[in-house]
Amino acid sequence: MLGGAVTDLQLDDPDHLNLLFAPVQGETQLALAVSGGVDSLSLMLLVARWCALQETPPRVVVFTVDHGLRPAAKQETKFVADTALDLGFEAQILSGSLKNLKTRVQEKARELRYGLIGRAMDEAGIGCLLTGHHCDDQAETVLMRLARGSGVGGLGGMAKISVRQDMFVFRPLLNVQREQLEAFMATSDLVPVNDPSNRDIQFERVRWRQHMPALENTGLSSEMIGLSAKRLRRADQALSELTEQIYDEQFAIDSFGCLFFELDELVRQPAELAIRLLARALDDAGGDTQMPTLAQVEALFEHLQSGIFAFKGITLGGSGIKIKDGIVQIYREAGRLSVKKVDISPGNSLRWDNRFQIMVAQDMASPVCVLPAIEITRNMLDNMLPGLPYVPMQAVCAAPMVVLDDQILALGEHVLADGVDVFRSFGPNALI
DSSP: OOSOTTTTSOTTSHHHHHHHTGGGTTOSEEEEEOOSSHHHHHHHHHHHHHHHTOSSOOEEEEEEEEOSSOTTHHHHHHHHHHHHHHTTOEEEEEEOOOTTOOSSHHHHHHHHHHHHHHHHHHHHTOOEEEOOOOHHHHHHHHHHHHHTTOOHHHHTOSOSEEEETTEEEEOTTTTSOHHHHHHHHHTSSOOOOOOGGGGOTTSHHHHHHHHHHHHHHTTOOHHHHHHHHHHHHHHHHHHHHHHHHHHHHHOEEOTTSOEEEEHHHHHHSOHHHHHHHHHHHHHHHTTTSOOOOHHHHHHHHHHHHHTTTTTTOEEETTEEEEEETTEEEEEEOGGGOOOOOEEEOTTOEEEETTTEEEEEOTTOSSOEEEEEOTTOOHHHHHHHSTTOOOOOHHHHHTSEEEEETTEEEEETTEEOSTTEEEEESSOSOBOO
C-alpha cells in the first residue's frame, strides 16, 4: 500500500536516509556544499549518518566558500570545516572576492560559489555535488519565476538532479520542509551559522520568504507548491523529449549551420511544442549570442502562423529568419558575429562561435587562421563547391573559413585541403 509511510519517518531514520540518498547509492566519491546554515548543516549531518549505514561509505569532501562579503565568513567557514573533520569527512575552505557589489549580489555569489566548487571538484576527481536546497527554497524559486511569467520549464523549479558546469548537482532535501530541518538540527549540539543576508529584504527571495506565512494561511503551502513544481517538471521532461524527437525528424542543418524546416509542419504542432522547436532552432543557429526570451519566441511563432513577414524576414537572437517556398531558414547573422580572426597552432583545436569545432593536424607547418567567410560571394561559392544544394549566402558568410596564407583550407564543414577538420558541434541532421 502506498501511503507515504517511509517519508513520514524521522529524517535520520535508516529507511528514510536510504530513500533520501538512493540516487547516489554506490557512488565512491561525493562533494557537499555547506555554508553552515540550518539546511546545509543538516545535510552534512544526514550524510554522515547515512554513511554510517554503508558497508563501504563513499569518500566525502565538504566545500565551504568565503565569498569575501562579510568578515564573519572566515570564522563561519572554519566552523564548517572543523565540523566536517569531526564527522570524518575531508574539508576545503574556498575563498573568492565579491566586495563592494551593489547589484545582483546573490546571483554573483552563486556564480562564484559554483565556479570555485566546480574547479575544486575537478581537481579532486569528484563528479557529484550535494546541496541543501529544501522544499521552501523550491517554493520561493517557483514564486519568483511565476512573478516573471515563466513557462512550464521555469515553473518546474529546481530539479532534484541536474547538471551545472560539468558536474552533477543532487538536491536530496528538495521534498523536506525548513521546519523539519530546524527540528532535526535542534536535536544536535551544533549551532548553525546565522547569515543576516537571509533577512535582508533587498533580495527578492527574502521578500517572497516573508510572504510565505500569509500564503500558507490561504492554503498555498510550500509543500503544495513543491508538489506542483515536481509535476510540472515531469511534464516539461516529457515535452522536451517529444520536442527532440520532432526536431530530429523534421529539422535539418546544413554544413554552414543553416537550419531548414517546413513551415506547414511547424504550425501543425501544438503551440507549446512549436515554440520549443523554434527555441531549439534559434539556440543552434544563434551560436554565441544570448538566447531570445520565451516571449520573443512566442511572438515569432505567432508571426509565422499568420504569415505576416513571409517575404520580409526578421532577425532574432543573432539569427536571420526567412521563408522560401514554404521552407523556413534560420541562419547566423554575419554582422552580429563576435568572432574575429583567430590563429590555431598545429595540434590544437578551437570551438568557433559555439557552433563549429575546428581541429588542426599536428604535422601542419604553421598556424592556420579562422575568420567569418564574409568575403565569399555566390560565384566564389559555386566555383569552390560546384553542385552544392541551395543555401542562403548569409549563412555562408557567417560560417568559419580556415585559411593558410592565401589558400582556403575549409569553408564551413567543407574541407578543401589536408591538415584541418571542421565539424558542427550542435544539431541533429545534416543536409550535406
